[in-house]
Every structure is written in C-alpha cells, then in structure tokens.
Amino acid sequence: xxxxxxxxxxxxxxxxxxxxxxxxxxxxxxxxxxxxxxxxxxxxxxxxxxxxxxxxxxxxxxxxxxxxxxxxxxxxxxxxxxxxxxxxxxxxxxxx
Numbered sequence: 055x056x057x058x059x060x061x062x063x064x065x066x067x068x069x070x071x072x073x074x075x076x077x078x079x080x081x082x083x084x085x086x087x088x089x090x091x092x093x094x095x096x097x098x099x100x101x102x103x104x105x106x107x108x109x110x111x112x113x114x115x116x117x118x119x120x121x122x123x124x125x126x127x128x129x130x131x132x133x134x135x136x137x138x139x140x141x142x143x144x145x146x147x148x149x150x
Contacts, residue, residue: 061137085112
C-alpha cells in the first residue's frame, strides 16, 4: 500500500469551501482505499488529508482523471499555502 498525509492552509474564511472541494470526487477514485479530509482543531485555516492507495501508481493515475484535475484547478485559489507532506507505507488498519 501507498499512503500520503498532507496539510493545506486555506485562504482566510475559505476552509469549508476547500474541504468541500477536496471531498467532491473522493468516492470516485480507483485504487483509493481511504481518503480522509479533516479540520485541524488547533488552527482555523489548516486542512489535513490522509490517503491510502493500493500503490503509488494508482495515486499517480488518479491525478490524470479529468474530474480530479477540475477539482485541483478549483481548489488552488482557495489554498493560501501548502503545509507538511509525507509519504507513508500503510501496513493495515480498520477498513484496509
């Protein structure tokens, strides 16, 4: 499995809009085993995304889907900054 954990700083007052966009295509991602969008309770502009994919190729392929490209284009103006980003190697867990 292939995992990603990353954060974004939303533009002021736009966190809810950013999260809505990030979730827009979450159910239509071939090879995606888990996709979680979360608010950071300690920071009103930070959004965390945790992903688990069957493999790195499935994640890479998802970035070429027209619907995902459209969401990325819509989300970019709502992102003030990119935060931490980590690649992980999931070994198991609930629903995996």
